[in-house]
Amino acid sequence: MRDKIARLFTEHYAFGLRHNTEEGAKSWAIRQVIEKLNCTEEEVLESIERDESKTFTLDKKNDYEVKAINRNYLTIFNDYINNLLDSNEVMFEDVEDIKKSTLDLGSKINISDELEKFSIKGLVLGDIQSGKTTNFMALTSLAFDLGYKRVIILTGLLEDLRVQTLNRAKSALGHPDEKVQDNYGGWMHFLSKGINFPTKNGDIKKDTFHNNQANEIQLKNIWIIKKTAANLKKINDYFENVRSVFGNEGNDKPINFKTLIIDDEADQASLESSGTKTDKSVVSKTYEQITKLATVFPKCCYIGYTASPFANLLTDKDRTSHNINLYPDDFITVLNPGKYYTGYQKFLEISENSKYSMIPLKTEEIENLNSFFKDRKAKLSDNEVFKKAFQRFIISGSILKLRELNEEVRINKVKTMMINIHHVNKNQDEIVKVIKELIKYYSDNINNANIEKEFETIFYKEYSEINEYSWIRVWEEIKNIFLYEKVKIVIKNSSNGFADENNAEFQVWVGGYKLSRGMTVPCLLTSIFYRNTKMADTLMQMCRWFGYRTEYIDLCKIFTSEIILDMFFRVFSSFENLKNDLREMNERDLTPEQIQIKIEKFSNGMKPSSLNKIKGAIEVNKVSFSGRNFISTYFKDDHTNEYNLEKTKNFINQNNVYVKNKYFKIYENISYNSISGFLSELKLPEVSNKNLSHIKEKMDKIKLNKEYFEKWKVVISTNIKDNNGTINLREFNINLSSKSVFSENIKFDEKLNLQTFRLKSILTTSLENFEKKSFEDSKNDKFFKSTEKAKIRTMKDGPVLFIIFSKIISKNDEEKVFLKIAPTIAMIIPKNEDPEFQEKYDNPFYINQSSGEII
Template sequence: MPQPEKSLLPVINMAQLMLEAERETVGITPAAIATKVKLAASILNVAPFEEADAAAAIGVLIQRFSHWIGKDTTLQDDEGHLPWLVAAKKKDWRYWPRYQRFLELKMSVEVVGALDKSTDHILGLLEDPKRSGPWDRRGLVVGHVQSGKTGNYSGLVCKAADAGYKIIIVLAGLHNNLRSQTQIRLEETFLGYETSENRDPGKPLGVGAIDSDPAIHPHCATTRADRGDFNSAVAKHFAISPEEKPWLFVVKKNKTVLTQLLKWIRGHVADTTDLKTGRRIVTKLPLLIIDDEADNASVDTGEQVIDLDGKPDDDHEPKAINGLIRSILHAFDRKSYVGYTATPFANIFIHRRNATTDEGPDLFPQSFIVNLAAPSNYVGPARVFGLLGPEGRVGGLPLMRDVSDYVNGDEPSGWMPPKHNKDHPPAYLGQDILPPSLKEAIHSFALACAARTLRGQGKEHASMLIHVTRFTKVQKEVFRQVEEYVMGMVQRLTRRIDHEALENDLKALWETDFIPTCAEVASLIEEPGENLAVPDWPAILAALPDVVADIKIKTINGTAKDALDYSEQEEHGLKVIAIGGDKLARGLTLEGLSTSYFVRTTKMYDTLMQMGRWFGYRPGYVDLCRLYTTEDLVEWFGHIADASEELRTEFDAMAESGATPKEYGLKVQSHPVLLVTSPLKMRSAKSLYLSFSGELLETIAFFKDDTRLNQNLAAANKLIGSMGKPAESSPIIRNRAGVVQEFSGFLWNAVPGDSVADFFEAFVSHPKAHKVVSKLLAEFVRSMMTKSNELTSWTVAVIAGGRGAPYTFEGGWTIDGALQRSANSSFDDRYSIGRLLSPRDEAIDLDEAAWSAALAATKKGWKPDPAKQKNGVVQKEPDLPNGPAIRRARGMGADGVPAAPERGLLLLYALDPAQAGKDVFKTRTDPIIGFGVSFPASESGVKVEYKVDHLIWKQWELDYGASE
């Protein structure tokens, strides 16, 4: 949350302490907060203490006491693990208590308490550092992009040091700026002092202001400086012994750095030699490695052969970074490894049995995967882009602005065409100028800064992201153009020469965009205590000259200086436009990010997520944020929001059932979202191997031409005509826990799997239907039938009851009305809809016992998600079973419910073209056929091979193989 004026902090913190002391007896209300603020100001003799000061302090405290965090969920494998973390183990702790007090000065006791509980849980999943004998624990913590993972692992570092871990290595990204940023955070949260070039403790900061006792000063082998990483010169001067305080190393994932660190460990820390291999081993000092952005560079992208007996090839040579991390772990006989990431897919693809003599086991999180809950004020993909529903994408925020003028139509030219080389000169319509959309984005940033100033956030950091190319040479050209444009704005606004056109543009943007958008966002997202007042234009205009004059332009090229600018401008707040590429896309936090201009093209699930720097916390200014990007990227981020939500729901369901990380790994690997991660990380050169077991797939992209639509209608007619008389027809009645549900349409039971596979083969899926590839579905059904005797007997239903025209299928079965699904007007090349299925449809084949079992499983695994609450109202417990529970109940059974892995569910939908939207279908009258298919959960592990076009693979290699 925004930090108040420093003069108000003593008042706020004293009032918070008084409120917490009376929480149980009096309660915390806005009135109680106002009373304690005035009392604290009086006790501290703060003068003058005006109404504006009181309002600001009250607002901060209302925010602190209204935010909360949900419960983490965990998959774990306790083989070889001994539970150990009990209260007695924590009585002499020093590092965590001071970090806890440091956090309580900035956030509520509830949020800090949730972090305490979360980090206790993660530490407990590691091994007791005082346990003798060799042990090895490897886990993964999955958070949201920009959601506070650093704060979580800072807490884990503090507790690990308290518990007795002696060497703590934090792997902090690939570049100096991120390593330095992480170093600075850990100085504030763990070390308690600023590191100096000679590695001696500098001035106290952060937790050091709470407890600066030199007796607990941790040692640190790295510094915040650009050249502060571990190196050979540093290694010469360090020695370590078990009696010393913990040692912290904040290092890049760099071959030279990690090689020097490994060499130092073997030469100066190891105390034993392995008689079998000759390896030098550390037996007296327990190791903890924290791997930040664990899916980046840490994963071995080399192909290791696993024989038929499951034995790995010991001659395999892993990629450099992966091999060095494993070798460092392998040099200790007592070690724990915890990866942190928001995009765990590459980590899940690591083979469970990969191991070599020199490097030891691979980094698969075999011990645990923890899914962190997001705080209530987190703005993530689901909140930004919404989730897919029958009426389209719902619940998103109106912050996206379409960008298309960076290219010249369909020509491979323009200011920043998708494919360009390192010498590309950015030119708009042949001129050395910015495209209008980027000028507007810069205007938007200036207006956001002005509005934040008028809301009392003028001393907070504010950032704009421009991410358009990976080439540093092209970034420099963009920097020059942006700098020239901003300098021109400064001249016109401050000197008021030739200023009329610019002021008119800014005024029009404020009145036509900001005023209505702020009102709409305020109705969708209401954070208690926030000031979302919308200033009038004269006030904005008066604030603009100073705001624009303060804007700095920077290219992010990986140096530590980039990360230090925020700390150097702490008193006044840094207003910066950051221009960068890959170095900007990973891990680096852009403080106060409010405007993004983003046109880089990639379809990798994890790459897009990591490039989403605009996710995070936007207290008091989320309504001022803007994302200028392309139509295609908005669509892909929508896919990401849906898939991420689906996988988290599946994770919670599997955690409730006691599944292990290995089982979840198999689930993620088969998830049918195209291009979930780099093919190199997927260990595959020519194909994807997919399983659809436990999945729900539905067609949401359709052709517009009659030829292929008629082909799909014919496929549906052929299937319906072959099935004979329906087992049930309208009204189809289902009793659901005393509530009667009615379905309109027809339903057939025991339909042969071959008939369903024939339908999939005859159906032509749209190339933009990234999850639904009908030919693959046909192959999967046939594979399951022959290899595991599953999916042999289907339920098929035609869902009707819409307001469209009636239609008679082959066999004489007439639906009373085709369904309405409105087209997304953003896509001209296809008929694109929201969701095809109504959520209740997927359970149409379940009897009451199975439905009740699925609902019970849903409730058991459900937890309120604070990141999805609206206006402070927490979600109610679900009254319908969710998809994963339905598919598990069908395929694997439940108490009193037999398993039926042979029974798939195919739902056919006839959509009325006349109700698709104006001018989508001008002459068509026959319905458009869509389908949903619900595959029962299965343990068979059957997959189908998906051959990918060679050109796509080449594009993947370009996306991942090139560097800046």
């Protein structure tokens, strides 16, 4: 009976993984077994515990297969790329990179129109103000060529951002300026694409369905809406109406059109952020509506875009709504910023080479700000930082203006100073008063010799390395700014509606929330930034001085505190490490479900994000250099697997068993050269060889401490019963595990003309978290008698090589064994004892422990 329970559970668990989290699949499978076999939950759990065949689990994928992109039919996408080239706003090499990365992303979502349903979830990481919008507009144009009829873009929470994105979309897809009535050719070219903008005249409204006629629903549609629960409910109601009016049977029904949801600023509002930690059935309203939107369409791809992904990666996967979560199970893509992007690395370099670019606030300036915001006893007009920053903005802007006049750089219609020091509107009003007084003072006294002397002193002290123009020329330009009233203030907050920021060449932007996320600040020369936050993602988003500022980066000035500067560098250093880990994941052809994503812990009590958004996070105080490493793709060919089997048996038979029981055969003190030689002899597909090369490269680095790294363990897993057959290893037999593979995970290696199969190679917690004491206990048959996840680590021991001999079963409509036996490989490489490596890698970090994932 136990074997029957275990077998039925395995089948249902495998199916459940294709549609749910691991925990959800397990719960569903248990219920199915209880119902079909009329057994108790205790009997099911006991059978599962005794069945060690699930050392590896199935690849959790939808039942779909992506198609190769036929580039001969990419008309809308090619138009978009050509428009980028013609605009001269993006460098040629950057356009090529956008094209390449978009095609790569498109290859992950190119699903046949004939498929009845699919669900894809991914995440795209970019840098702050690096051109994410340009990239997802490229994906939008490509999606239409790939047969998607509907793109829904969820913008931020502000109408400014929605309109900004709408205008970018219309421009990107060749929508002519509606003010130009005689642009007949432009209209004809645009209409030939058959693209409709249902929200071009405003956000979605209750009567949108009635206004959007049947013929428009059949067109390619781009919906651009604010990301609020109320708006999302309206669009969900709209498509429920579409379903009821037009039906849902057949691929020609509008509800069944392939749909792409692009979630801009995907870490804002989208994620589950309810206040309750225990009741997983309670979810936040916006999250509930987004998950509903992602399930309204049978054929849907949801892709989030963000430059601060900590919350997306640490969200609680078990907090599902409409039976899904928004964790990017299928892929995470890291975008490369353009060649002339100025981000963290550039500002780090600047801070090291110039003391006049990132200027710390003085103690009295900080005290003035703190006092003003606390009890209004201080006067902002007494704070010198506003005057200092404003003076440098005028000098930097004047030098840039001269560069433009001499055609040395592109003309920037607007030159900006940004002040972001408080989120309350009335406090921002006080800042505006101070700036207005400064503008009036300099406008009224610009011909005063003392005023000139003030500016001249700053020029020679802080701009001495910029010797392009004489002081006389710079001063003449400064005077022109004030004489011709070229300086205006733009208030960016919720109370002023839309501000016309195009009516002055020199602008001082004052704001809080609007300047803290998503808003593109043109030609930002000077910033005053003083916002207290304990959330890393919030701090990252406030860095609006990032962007494409190469032509004037030497003129940029940032006024902030030493503490904020320190947090700034720590957070972005962590982000760079995360991006490198994710790039390596993609190079190894792994998915987010196959690795443990680590986010470094920050100092000064800073958290990755709001605690309500990272309920899946757990802090871990020890870190392995490489952690879990899996060889997940193997050849389907029997001859190749027989070869690998013989090589594996020969390797094992050269060593003596250290511990043996009914669960494991464990070897100790295996040399690094022996391990490396064995791995090199295996015949593996190219993707696995690439993966193995990464692992061996890291192993070679860790080998700096030779004594530590020579002490390998080799663990051979054996099943409790011999249901799947046995294999003889010298003096004992190993009971085989069974591994199931669905047909969509069987691929064809064109280079070698052989088929391959892929497993989701995740070690069970019991295997992963063992140490020497557990092995000693296992001699008395105590090892793994309990299902309790013991708090034991491999970190004190040497690295471990796991070998699992498996019978591979093809799972489709019926079972069919297509491989007799295949050895499958996994490794745990713990931390290195070398101080140099400890300093770099032995730091506390966060991982996502929801759905049962444990490091």
